[in-house]
Amino acid sequence: MARPPVVQRIELHRFRGIESGSVPLAPFTVLLGLNGSGKTAVLEALYLAANPREGELIVENQDPVGRSPLRHVFRRHGYPALETADLEGRLDLTTQKEKKEEEGATGIFHIAQLVLNRPRWLNYRSANSSEIRLISPHTEMTRSRWEQMLRAALMDPETGEEVEQHLWFGEDGAPPIFEAGRDRWIADRLREIYALNPLRLSGGKGGGPGETTVWAIFEHGSAVPIPGMGDGIQAAFRALCMLAILPEGLFLWDEPEAHQHADAIPRLMQAMVDTLAERDGLQIVLATQSLEILKALRDIFMERSDQEVFSMVFLRRDERTGKLESPSFSLEDLDLMLQTDRDPRTLLFGRQTPERLGISDEALQEILKLFPHR
Structure with missing residues (x-):
């Protein structure tokens, strides 16, 4: 059927x-x-x-x-x-x-x-x-x-920081993205799509007071903020975040x-x-x-x-x-x-x-x- x-x-x-x-x-x-x-x-x-x-x-x-x-x-x-x-x-x-x-x-x-x-x-x-x-x-x-x-979740070229802010840091209680290991699911998909080295994703403080961002932490020890990665990877990251909680x-x-x-x-x-x-x-x-x-x-x-x-x-x-x-x-x-x-x-x-x-x-x-x- x-x-x-x-x-x-x-x-x-x-x-x-x-x-x-x-x-x-x-x-x-x-x-x-x-x-x-x-x-x-x-x-x-x-x-x-x-x-x-x-x-x-x-x-x-x-x-x-x-x-x-x-x-x-x-x-x-x-x-x-x-x-x-x-x-x-x-x-x-x-x-x-x-x-x-x-x-x-x-x-x-x-x-x-x-x-x-x-x-x-x-x-x-x-x-x-x-x-x-x-x-x-x-x-x-x-x-x-x-x-x-x-x-419904709408992903478009204008979708930006609100995805990270709500899903990775949340407002009340545990951030939604960490439930049931959804952060690992996103990291694995990013690695497969862009042939990246093994990595994990983590929320962390940004450059200014109260600022937050998501970091890609690679197996060899380097850490790169998602906003510092290529536009294509950023777009896929935000789309995968939406899929992870849908x-x-x-x-x-x-x-x-x-x-x-x-x-x-x-x-x-x-x-x-x-x-x-x-x-x-x-x-x-x-x-x-x-x-x-x-x-x-x-x-x-x-x-x-x-x-x-x-x-x-x-x-x-x-x-x-x-x-x-x-x-x-x-x-x-x-x-x-x-x-x-x-x-x-x-x-x-x-x-x-x-x-x-x-x-x-x-x-x-x-x-x-x-x-x-x-």
């Missing part, structure tokens, strides 16, 4: 540059699209809708890293001061029957609907409200269990290729896929423009028996109407494109997304026979 995703589909209405749209999601989803196509908007919508809890103030909610999701999204767009006086938010969690369009059958769906009223800079064309709906068809899962799984929920990463050397990308993606396989309630969504990442994921998943957990979604936003289109492609589609020397990103030429390059299902199966999988 195929492993179900935490969230099967996200629906957006009047959010950022999107008037309306629906995006399918797999346990491991890669979002592709031109600049302005809606990739980051989808990640931010998932981030906002997965973290609030029913009956709580949305502005005061915290994600697994200790940030307010709404404040973090505003800060990402250059608005550090969040105006909350006239901002209203409401989250409704329901379980209801809906018709599955693709199967023509009725199933039980869990739905989380977040409504944001008057959030400046987040509403499409200055609409009065934005709506985000997360839909999951876990018929065997209770609503309370699904609500517990609704959490046993279930959504891990969202915008531009995972940023600062990464081509040789490190396959090992970084392998770490992501291995972590997904270890945790039944984890879901990963990446937004990328990197051909190296696509090739790495193709090679990794083609060797696995759970290929159905992977999906590639092309986003295309109509600039006139704000309508979002989101056709999905399978691992076989990706493999076919790469083996026939086609760059999957060229499907976005002219802001048009032809279905499978115009290849019928029958022709696709015949072509695939010519390319035995490794």
Whole structure:
């Protein structure tokens, strides 16, 4: 039986540059699209809708890293001061029957609907409200269990010191990262990805009064502060920190290729896929423009028996109407494109997304026979 995703589909209405749209999601989803196509908007919508809890103030909610999701999204767009006086938010969690369009059958769906009223800079064309709906068809899962799984960590180029501060030093009690040896898990992954000497990670005092930082302490005795290491290692370190404390929920990463050397990308993606396989309630969504990442994921998943957990979604936003289109492609589609020397990103030429390059299902199966999988 195929492993179900935490969230099967996200629906957006009047959010950022999107008037309306629906995006399918797999346990491991890669979002592709031109600049302005809606990739980051989808990640931010998932981030906002997965973290609030029913009956709580949305502005005061915290994600697994200790940030307010709404404040973090505003800060990402250059608005550090969040105006909350006239901002209203409401989250409704329901379980209801809906018709599955693709199967023509009725199933039980869990739905989380977040409504944001008057959030400046987040509403499409200055609409009065934005709506985000997360839909999951876990018929065997209770609503309370699904609500517990609704959490999300957003990793992006702007993510910085707050990861170290909250996870490594904490505010009350033991720092979260030291629970169950998660610091060792992070150190081992860093060593594997970047071919580093054996190391351990430790929190320590920084250069100024009250400053704290995380240190990489190597086997031969040298110690290097994480902020003093390369940008690529810092980015992977922060992403691994988030994964370490996220046993279930959504891990969202915008531009995972940023600062990464081509040789490190396959090992970084392998770490992501291995972590997904270890945790039944984890879901990963990446937004990328990197051909190296696509090739790495193709090679990794083609060797696995759970290929159905992977999906590639092309986003295309109509600039006139704000309508979002989101056709999905399978691992076989990706493999076919790469083996026939086609760059999957060229499907976005002219802001048009032809279905499978115009290849019928029958022709696709015949072509695939010519390319035995490794």
